[in-house]
Every structure is written in structure tokens, then in C-alpha cells.
Amino acid sequence: MTQYQSRDDVPLNEKWNLQDIYSSIDEWNEDYRAAEKLNTELKTFDGNIKNGEELYDYLYRSEELTSRFHKLSVYAMLQIDEDTRVSSSQVLQNRVTQLGVKITAARSFFHPFLLSLQEETLEGYIKEVKELEYFERDLLESYRYRDHVLSKEQEEVISQFGEALSSPGKTFGLLNNADIKFGKVTNEDGSKIELTRGMYSKLLEDKDRTKRKEAFKSYFLPYVQLKNTIASTLTSAVKNNATTSKLRNYSSSLEKALFPDLVPKAVYENLIQTARDHLHPLHQYMTIRKNALGLEKLRQYDLRVPLLSEARQTISFDDAYMLMLKGLAPLGEEYVSRLKEIKDKRYIDIRETPGKRSGAYNCGLYGIHPFVLLNHQDDLNSLFTLVHEMGHCMHSLYSSENQPRISAGYSIFVAEVASTVNEVLLIHYLLKHTDQESIRKQLLNQYIDQFRGIFFTQVMFAEFEKWMHEMIEGGESLTAESLCQKYKNLYQAYNGTELTLDEEVQYAWAQIPHFYRPFYVYKYATGYISAIYIADRLLQDDQEMLTNYLEFLKSGSSDYPLALLKKAGVDLEKPEPFEKALGTFAEIVDEFEEAVLN
Known part of the structure; x- marks a missing residue:
């Protein structure tokens, strides 16, 4: 693998081309000034929308501002991510952040105003001004929130608390990413050095169990020491969410989280119950892992070490891209052809x-x-990362080309479907075409670990989140002790009794940033189930599924997530997708067990 000492050394065709966004920083500044002007104009509409034409004028300018702001934001973010050390890029990001605050303030009047209109009045405006039909779905969707939007004055007050309400998450982020110092581990020369996150991941894969245990204990040390502080931070985040949900007249925090996507509470609860009902294959895998490693007791720090002597492969980027194109053949000639074209268009920034x-x-x-x-x-691993991200890329491309600007973006609920479909198709292609038994075993093991991480672990997190909010909403308190006890019980239930828990396991809740973004993690699990169901049908050369799936990729946010998935042939309100995916998992575990035993 080529090691580059600086970005200047990377060939041009391996770097994305940000001039596709702005040809120069002067052009960025010009667009920034235009956005500021648009934002100033938006303020003048407060109290001055009295007919359909004025409503359209506001909405047109607001959407144009959103588009410009997104373009400014993306450019600044990509500039920073090229090299996080460059101060000029950080200046751009700071300016974007400041503009975002101003835009939020300028628009704060609109939602309460819209809901103050009678629905027939709004429908009259739409009939009067034909151009308003473009915004009709979003405008009428706002009425779904009527019971949950407060008065203009109350909304302004809540907006003033926005920064304070987000403080627990920001505090945890700083604590977790900047302030926490892990314990020390033994270096190759026998000296002690401070553990880093990067080192931790590698050490958990080390064949020396002593090193794995030392890294595990060292990594958890600060979380054990700060358990009460982090418990307080997490409790504050949960309380803030519960309080906001109550103020906005939702029956629970879970209802508030599910409301935008129109997801019934039963989908969330059935997800947890279905996972609980299908834990046996996961427990079976723990037994396989314990026996394959020849351990008397399986510990958490034994879960990432390779079970097999690794069949290391060197796969250049060009070879990875070619393998991806072959593996995704079930998606049809059009999809593969579009993907092939992307490689030379400098959409991708490839090298570290x-x-x-x-x-x-x-x-x-x-x-x-x-x-x-x-x-x-x-x-x-880089091959699978490429395939994953190009799934997202193609989803974005198809949606943007086939949807108007207002509905081109897609919901987080469906965001992981396209990426995971690609990964599943690739795994099956590699399993079918490898002639090395060691690589086949490695792929089966990777599939199992992926399923465990994206489905079972995320559902366990979802159950933990639900419990935390119910405790607060029921007037109970959360403490480090109660959080530890609940997490430990859940972890044991999901992973089985073959896994012997070290004391540190119960503190794992303290390191999960997702808990500061309420009821988000379950979407990983539902997306993964949907993807496996779709991929399975594609592998059977189901042309109806292929047609429906490509239409799904082109749909953006033109409908609610569950409705879009139904059009693609996946009904998450029925047990079939879950049963099918979990049945596939059980088959893979059985196949892996047979391969390991032989």
C-alpha cells in the first residue's frame, strides 16, 4: 500500500474535486453574502404573509436559502475533512455555524404562523397560486404537528433553550473525545504507554489474550472512574427529552421520536420482541467462539480476536472497485454501469x-x-467500506436525479438500506467465488459479526433507551448503579451465559454517544433487516424486486419510510422480513459451525 506523506502527493484522480461546488473561495464568499441577504429578507415576512402569493414568495426564498446554506456547509465540511489541521477551513465552518443560528432565528415564526391558519384557508391559497402545489405535501404535513406546536411566543422561548437542552450531549462529546485519558498498556519493549482508541481496536484483535485483557481493563478505567458524572450527563439528556416531549403534548418520548416517520409504536416494540425470540443462534455463536478459541471462559475481550488464522489479502483500490462491480451484478446493468462511471469523475477521496x-x-x-x-x-475491510459507501452514493445520485429538490433527501430510517444491500450482495459473491477455505470461513465469520453488531447490539441499545425514558417518565431516578444493573442484565440476556461478564461490562452504557440522540439506533436494525430481505430476493433473480428496489432508490423522501419500503416489497409491520433475515442468520451460524468443526 502506498503511503502518502501529504495530500499534495496523492494523484489528482484519487482526490475529490471540490471545484465542482465552488471554483474558488471568492465564489464561496459571494454565495455566503447572498445567503445572508436572503436570510434578512425572510425576517420581513414575519407578520406579513396575508395571501397565497406572499406565502409562495416566503417558501421560495426559504428553500433557496436552504439550498445555498447546504452547499456552503458541505463545502466547508469537505474542506475541513481533507485536513482537519488547516485553520482557514475551520474559519469557514465557524462562519457556517453562525449563519445557521441566524437562519433558525429568522424562520422561528413560520411554523406557529402556518398552524394558525385554518386548513381551508391554506387550501384556498394553494388553489389561488398554482406554484404552491410544489410545497403542498410539506405544508399539509405540518398540520399533523398541530397538537405538538406551541404558540409563537412559547416556540421562541423553547428556541432560546436550544443550546442548553443540547448541553448534555455536547458535554459528553467533549468528555469522551477530548478529556478522557485511558489507562496504560504494555508496549512491545515492555514499557508502559497510554492506550488510544486506535490502539484499543487493534489490541482486541491480538492473539495474545493477556494483551487483550490489559487493553480492555485500561480502556474501561476512565468510564468506571467517571460513572457518576456520565450518569448525571446521560440522565440530564433523557430528562430534557422527556420534558420536551411532554411540553409538546406527546404521550411519551418514544412517540415523539417515531412521529416524524409515521412509525407505529408496535414496530419498535415488535423489533425488540423478535430479537428476544431469536437469540439462540447468537448464543450458539458464542459457544462456537469459546470452543474455537479453546477457552474455559469466554470474556468480552475475546469477541473480536479472529477465530481463524487470517487469510490476509492485499486488494488495491482498482481491484476493489472491480470486485464491487462484479459483486453488485444482481442490481442490473444500469446500476453497475452508473457505478462504473463514478470512478473517473472524482466523486471519491480515496487515500489516507x-x-x-x-x-x-x-x-x-x-x-x-x-x-x-x-x-x-x-x-x-476497505473493500467492504467502499461497497457500503457507494451504496449511499448511488442512493443519493438516484434520488437527486429523480426527485425535485424538496424531496430529494432521504430519511435516516431508510439511509442504511442501500449500503447494506451492497454489502450482503458482495459477501455472497465472494463466498461463491472464493476457492480458499480460510477466506470462506473468514467471510462467514464477518457476516455473523456484522449481524451481531448492526442488529442484535442495536436492538439491545434500543431496549436500554426505552427503559431509561420509561424510568424518567414514571418519576423514577437513574443512577450509575441502576444503569449498570440494567445494562448488565440486558448484555447477558442478549449474548447468553457462555459469555462470562467482567465487572467492566456493566459500565459500557457510559461510552455510547448514540444515547444522546434519542431513539436513533433502532433504525440501524430495521434498515439491516430490510436490506437482507431485499438482497435475498435479488440473489434469486427476482426481477420484480429489482424494479421495485431501483424505484425505492429514486424515491428520496417522496413518501414516509415504511411506505417507501412497502413499495420496495418490504413490510416492516409484518413478521416476514424479520423471520426471513433471522432465519438467514441461523443458517449462516450453522454453516460456520460446520466449517469450523471441519
């Missing part, structure tokens, strides 16, 4: 360089194209 943001993501930008960040390492 000093200062570049870690990880990977896709960022769609309407009217231009998606941008994909990678840190490709020429290995199997």
Missing part, C-alpha cells in the same frame, strides 16, 4: 493522508453530485 478525517462517509449534494470520503487501506 496526515490530518484527514478518519473513517468514511457519503455526502449528497443536490444539483451537483455526491462526495465520498474513504481512507482506503488495500485490504478486505
Whole structure:
């Protein structure tokens, strides 16, 4: 793998082209000034919308401002992520943040105003001004929130508390990312060095169990020490959410979270119950892992070490891209052809360089194209990361090309479907075409670990979140002790008695940032179930599913998430997708057990 000392050393065709957004910083500044002007104009509409034409004028300008602001924001974010050390990029980001606050303030009057109108009055405006039909769905959707939007004065008061209400999450973020110092671990020369997050991930895969245990204990040390502080921070976040939900007349925090996507509470509760009813294969896997490692007791720090002697593969980016195209053949010639074209269009920033943001993501930008960040390492994991992010990329591309600006973005609820469909198709392709038994076992193990992490772990988190909010809403208190006890019980129930729990496991709740974004994690699980169901049908050459799935990718947010998935052939209000996906998981575990035993 080529190691680049600076971004300047990376070939041009391996870097995204931000000039597709703005040709120069002067052009960015010009757009920023235009956005400021638009925002100033929006303020003048407060108290001055008295007919359909004035309503359209406001909505047109507001959407134009949203579009410009998103473009400004994306450019600033991508600039920073190229090299987080560059101060000029940080200045752009700060300016965008300041503008965002001003925009929120300028628009704060509109929602209460809209809901003050009689519905027949609004419908009259729409009949009078034909151009308002473009906004009709969103305008009428607002009436669904009528019982949950307060008066203009009350909304202004709540908006003033916005920063305070988000304080627990910000505090935890600073604590977790900047202030926490982990314990020390033994270096190769026998000296003690401070553990880092990057080191921790690698050490948990080390074949030396002593090193894994030492890293595990060291990593949890600050969370154990700060358990009461973090418990207080998390409790504040839950209380804030519960209080806001009550103020807005929701029956519960869960109802408030599910309301925007029109997801019935039964979907959330059935997800938990279905996972609970299908834990046996996961417990079976723990037994396989324990026996394969030859352990008397399986511990949490034994869950990531490879069970097999790794079949390391060097996969260049070009080879990874070619494998992806072959693996995604079930998505049809059109999809694969579009994907092939992307490679040479500089949508992707491929290489790891000093200062570049870690990880990977896709960022769609309407009217231009998606941008994909990678840190490709020429290995199997990087191949799967590529395939995952290009699923997002194609979803963004199809939606932007087939939807108007107002409905081109897609909900978080469906966001992980396209990426996971791609991953599942790739796993099946590699399993079918590998002639190395060691690689086949590795792929089966990867599939199992992925299912465990994206489905079972996220459902366990969802159950923990539900319990926390119900405790607060029922007038009970949350303490470090109660949080630890509940988390420990859940962790044991989901992972089974073959896993012997160290004391530190009960403190894992203290390191989960998702809990500061209420009722978000369950969407990973529902998206994963949907993706497996779709991929299974595609692998059976189901042409109706292919047609429906491509239409789903083109749908953006033109309907509610569950309705869009139904059009793609997945009904999450019925047990079939869950039963099918969990049946697949059980089959993979059985196949893996047989492969390991032989």
C-alpha cells in the first residue's frame, strides 16, 4: 500500500474535486453574502404573509436559502475533512455555524404562523397560486404537528433553550473525545504507554489474550472512574427529552421520536420482541467462539480476536472497485454501469493522508453530485467500506436525479438500506467465488459479526433507551448503579451465559454517544433487516424486486419510510422480513459451525 506523506502527493484522480461546488473561495464568499441577504429578507415576512402569493414568495426564498446554506456547509465540511489541521477551513465552518443560528432565528415564526391558519384557508391559497402545489405535501404535513406546536411566543422561548437542552450531549462529546485519558498498556519493549482508541481496536484483535485483557481493563478505567458524572450527563439528556416531549403534548418520548416517520409504536416494540425470540443462534455463536478459541471462559475481550488464522489479502483500490462491480451484478446493468462511471469523475477521496478525517462517509449534494470520503487501506475491510459507501452514493445520485429538490433527501430510517444491500450482495459473491477455505470461513465469520453488531447490539441499545425514558417518565431516578444493573442484565440476556461478564461490562452504557440522540439506533436494525430481505430476493433473480428496489432508490423522501419500503416489497409491520433475515442468520451460524468443526 502506498503511503502518502501529504495530500499534495496523492494523484489528482484519487482526490475529490471540490471545484465542482465552488471554483474558488471568492465564489464561496459571494454565495455566503447572498445567503445572508436572503436570510434578512425572510425576517420581513414575519407578520406579513396575508395571501397565497406572499406565502409562495416566503417558501421560495426559504428553500433557496436552504439550498445555498447546504452547499456552503458541505463545502466547508469537505474542506475541513481533507485536513482537519488547516485553520482557514475551520474559519469557514465557524462562519457556517453562525449563519445557521441566524437562519433558525429568522424562520422561528413560520411554523406557529402556518398552524394558525385554518386548513381551508391554506387550501384556498394553494388553489389561488398554482406554484404552491410544489410545497403542498410539506405544508399539509405540518398540520399533523398541530397538537405538538406551541404558540409563537412559547416556540421562541423553547428556541432560546436550544443550546442548553443540547448541553448534555455536547458535554459528553467533549468528555469522551477530548478529556478522557485511558489507562496504560504494555508496549512491545515492555514499557508502559497510554492506550488510544486506535490502539484499543487493534489490541482486541491480538492473539495474545493477556494483551487483550490489559487493553480492555485500561480502556474501561476512565468510564468506571467517571460513572457518576456520565450518569448525571446521560440522565440530564433523557430528562430534557422527556420534558420536551411532554411540553409538546406527546404521550411519551418514544412517540415523539417515531412521529416524524409515521412509525407505529408496535414496530419498535415488535423489533425488540423478535430479537428476544431469536437469540439462540447468537448464543450458539458464542459457544462456537469459546470452543474455537479453546477457552474455559469466554470474556468480552475475546469477541473480536479472529477465530481463524487470517487469510490476509492485499486488494488495491482498482481491484476493489472491480470486485464491487462484479459483486453488485444482481442490481442490473444500469446500476453497475452508473457505478462504473463514478470512478473517473472524482466523486471519491480515496487515500489516507496526515490530518484527514478518519473513517468514511457519503455526502449528497443536490444539483451537483455526491462526495465520498474513504481512507482506503488495500485490504478486505476497505473493500467492504467502499461497497457500503457507494451504496449511499448511488442512493443519493438516484434520488437527486429523480426527485425535485424538496424531496430529494432521504430519511435516516431508510439511509442504511442501500449500503447494506451492497454489502450482503458482495459477501455472497465472494463466498461463491472464493476457492480458499480460510477466506470462506473468514467471510462467514464477518457476516455473523456484522449481524451481531448492526442488529442484535442495536436492538439491545434500543431496549436500554426505552427503559431509561420509561424510568424518567414514571418519576423514577437513574443512577450509575441502576444503569449498570440494567445494562448488565440486558448484555447477558442478549449474548447468553457462555459469555462470562467482567465487572467492566456493566459500565459500557457510559461510552455510547448514540444515547444522546434519542431513539436513533433502532433504525440501524430495521434498515439491516430490510436490506437482507431485499438482497435475498435479488440473489434469486427476482426481477420484480429489482424494479421495485431501483424505484425505492429514486424515491428520496417522496413518501414516509415504511411506505417507501412497502413499495420496495418490504413490510416492516409484518413478521416476514424479520423471520426471513433471522432465519438467514441461523443458517449462516450453522454453516460456520460446520466449517469450523471441519
